[in-house]
Amino acid sequence: MSKKIGVGIIGCGTIADVYMTNITQHYNNIDLLAVADMYVEKAQQAAEKFNVPKACTVEELLAIDEIEIVLNLTIPMAHYAVDMQVLNAGKHLYSEKPLTLEIDQAKEVVALAKEKGLMAVSAPDTFLGAGAQTCRKLVDEDKIGNVVGFTANMACPGHELWHPAPGFYYKNGGGPMFDMGPYYITTLVSILGPIKRISSFTTIGREERNILGTMTKTEVPTHYSGIIEFENGAIGNINMSFETWSASLPCLELYGTKGTLTVPDPDSFAGAVTLFDGQKLKDMVDAVTDPHPAKIITMVTRQGECKMDQPLVFSYDPDPHTNMRGLGVSDMAQSLIDGRPARLTSEISLHVVEALNAFEISAKTGTAYEMTTTCERTEPMKEDWELWEVK
Ligand SMILES: NC(=O)c1ccc[n+]([C@@H]2O[C@H](COP(=O)([O-])OP(=O)(O)OC[C@H]3O[C@@H](n4cnc5c(N)ncnc54)[C@H](O)[C@@H]3O)[C@@H](O)[C@H]2O)c1
Known part of the structure; x- marks a missing residue:
C-alpha cells in the first residue's frame, strides 16, 4: 500500500x-x-x-x-x-x-x-465490519427470504457509570437514541435500504443523574420504544434505553419468510452471526407422521438443530472484539x-439524522413521522479488503 x-x-x-x-x-x-x-x-x-x-x-x-x-x-x-x-x-x-x-x-x-x-x-x-457485511450478504443471497420484521435493542443503565465526562449524554443531543440509535439504524439501512416511517414513545425514568458526583437534571428522554417501517415493507421495533439495569433482548434480529438471522451487536465490527433455517424445521415437522401433539413437540424441542453459526466471510482483526x-x-x-x-455517503448520514429526530417528533406529536429523505445502499465491502494491518 x-x-x-x-x-x-x-x-x-x-x-x-x-x-x-x-x-x-x-x-x-x-x-x-x-x-x-x-x-x-x-x-x-x-x-x-x-x-x-x-x-x-x-x-x-x-x-x-x-x-x-x-x-x-x-x-x-x-x-x-x-x-x-x-x-x-x-x-x-x-x-x-x-x-x-x-x-x-x-x-x-x-x-x-x-x-x-x-x-x-x-x-x-x-456496518462496514465483517459482522454486518456477512449479514447483508446472507440477506442478499436470500438465505432468510424477504425480511418481514426485526427487533433492535440497546438496553443499559446509562453511560455515567463509566464515561469520564458523561454530562452530554443527558443534555440536548444526548439520550440513548441519539447516542446508540445510529449504530442500529445505520446497520438496518445498510441491510434493508431506506426507512419509510417511524412511530415512537419516549419517557424518563430517573429525573436526575449522578454526573461526576453532582445530581444533574435529565434534559432528554432516556427510554425509547419505537416502530420502524422500511420502504421494502419490513417492520420492527426498536428499544433504546439508559434506564435498563439488565435485559435478555437480542441486539438485532431479522425475521424473514425463510428464516431468522441474529446480527452481532451493531456497535461492533465482528461477532457471532446465527442463521435459523426455517425450511429445515418445516422438513423435520413434516417428517413426523404422528399427528398432534407429536408435531408440536418436534417443532418446540428440535429448534436448536436448525440454528447454524455462520462464518464471517469479510476481513477482520483476528481478535473479534477489536474496536x-x-x-x-x-x-x-x-x-x-x-x-x-x-x-x-452523505445521504446515509442525513437519513440517519432524520430518523433520530423522527423518534422525538413522533413521540411529541403522537403520530407516525413520514421520512422525507432517502438513501441508496452502497457497494458491499470486498471480502478480502486489506486496509488493516494486524500488529
Ligand atoms: N466515548 C465513547 O465510547 C464513544 C463511542 C463512540 C462514539 N462516540 C462519539 O464520539 C464523540 C465524542 O465523544 P467522547 O466520548 O470522545 O466525548 P469527550 O467529551 O470525551 O471528548 C470530546 C472532545 O472534544 C473536544 N471539543 C468539544 N467541542 C470542541 C470544539 N468545538 N472544538 C474543538 N474541540 C472540541 C473536548 O474538549 C473533548 O476533548 C461523540 O459524538 C460521541 O457520540 C463516543
Missing part, C-alpha cells in the same frame, strides 16, 4: 484514543498529521502519546494543506459548527455520530459538501486513491 491520505483529528477526548491507535498502528492508507482540541493541552498530550507530528488549534489544523480528511470527534452539540468549519476549509469531513443534531443542519452540511465537491459523512462505520473504528475513514481515503465512491 503506497499512497496515504493525510488526516487530522479535531476533538481529543474519550473516543479519540481508539481512532488514534487505529490510524497510527493499523490503517495503512491514512496518515495522522495533526490533532486539535478546544483545550490545546489535550491535543498536546494526544500528539505525544501517538507520535503525531503536530498538536495545534482547530484553525491551524484546517490550514494544513496535506490534510485531506478531517475527523470531527467533538461532542454531538458541537458537530454542526465544526462540520461547517471543516467543509469551509475545503476538507472532506468524517464526523462522529450523529452528523448534526437537527435535520436542517444536516441538510445544510450535505448541501455545502456538494457545492464544494467534498465528502461529508458520519460514524458509525461498524476497528476508522474503517469508514480508511474506505473514504481509498475512494480518493482509487477514484470510486466511498461506501459511507
Whole structure:
C-alpha cells in the first residue's frame, strides 16, 4: 500500500484514543498529521502519546494543506459548527455520530459538501465490519427470504457509570437514541435500504443523574420504544434505553419468510452471526407422521438443530472484539486513491439524522413521522479488503 491520505483529528477526548491507535498502528492508507482540541493541552498530550507530528488549534489544523480528511470527534452539540468549519476549509469531513443534531443542519452540511465537491459523512462505520457485511450478504443471497420484521435493542443503565465526562449524554443531543440509535439504524439501512416511517414513545425514568458526583437534571428522554417501517415493507421495533439495569433482548434480529438471522451487536465490527433455517424445521415437522401433539413437540424441542453459526466471510482483526473504528475513514481515503465512491455517503448520514429526530417528533406529536429523505445502499465491502494491518 503506497499512497496515504493525510488526516487530522479535531476533538481529543474519550473516543479519540481508539481512532488514534487505529490510524497510527493499523490503517495503512491514512496518515495522522495533526490533532486539535478546544483545550490545546489535550491535543498536546494526544500528539505525544501517538507520535503525531503536530498538536495545534482547530484553525491551524484546517490550514494544513496535506490534510485531506478531517475527523470531527467533538461532542454531538458541537458537530454542526465544526462540520461547517471543516467543509469551509475545503476538507472532506468524517464526523462522529450523529452528523448534526437537527435535520436542517444536516441538510445544510450535505448541501455545502456538494457545492464544494467534498465528502461529508458520519460514524458509525461498524456496518462496514465483517459482522454486518456477512449479514447483508446472507440477506442478499436470500438465505432468510424477504425480511418481514426485526427487533433492535440497546438496553443499559446509562453511560455515567463509566464515561469520564458523561454530562452530554443527558443534555440536548444526548439520550440513548441519539447516542446508540445510529449504530442500529445505520446497520438496518445498510441491510434493508431506506426507512419509510417511524412511530415512537419516549419517557424518563430517573429525573436526575449522578454526573461526576453532582445530581444533574435529565434534559432528554432516556427510554425509547419505537416502530420502524422500511420502504421494502419490513417492520420492527426498536428499544433504546439508559434506564435498563439488565435485559435478555437480542441486539438485532431479522425475521424473514425463510428464516431468522441474529446480527452481532451493531456497535461492533465482528461477532457471532446465527442463521435459523426455517425450511429445515418445516422438513423435520413434516417428517413426523404422528399427528398432534407429536408435531408440536418436534417443532418446540428440535429448534436448536436448525440454528447454524455462520462464518464471517469479510476481513477482520483476528481478535473479534477489536474496536476497528476508522474503517469508514480508511474506505473514504481509498475512494480518493482509487477514484470510486466511498461506501459511507452523505445521504446515509442525513437519513440517519432524520430518523433520530423522527423518534422525538413522533413521540411529541403522537403520530407516525413520514421520512422525507432517502438513501441508496452502497457497494458491499470486498471480502478480502486489506486496509488493516494486524500488529
Ligand atoms: N466515548 C465513547 O465510547 C464513544 C463511542 C463512540 C462514539 N462516540 C462519539 O464520539 C464523540 C465524542 O465523544 P467522547 O466520548 O470522545 O466525548 P469527550 O467529551 O470525551 O471528548 C470530546 C472532545 O472534544 C473536544 N471539543 C468539544 N467541542 C470542541 C470544539 N468545538 N472544538 C474543538 N474541540 C472540541 C473536548 O474538549 C473533548 O476533548 C461523540 O459524538 C460521541 O457520540 C463516543
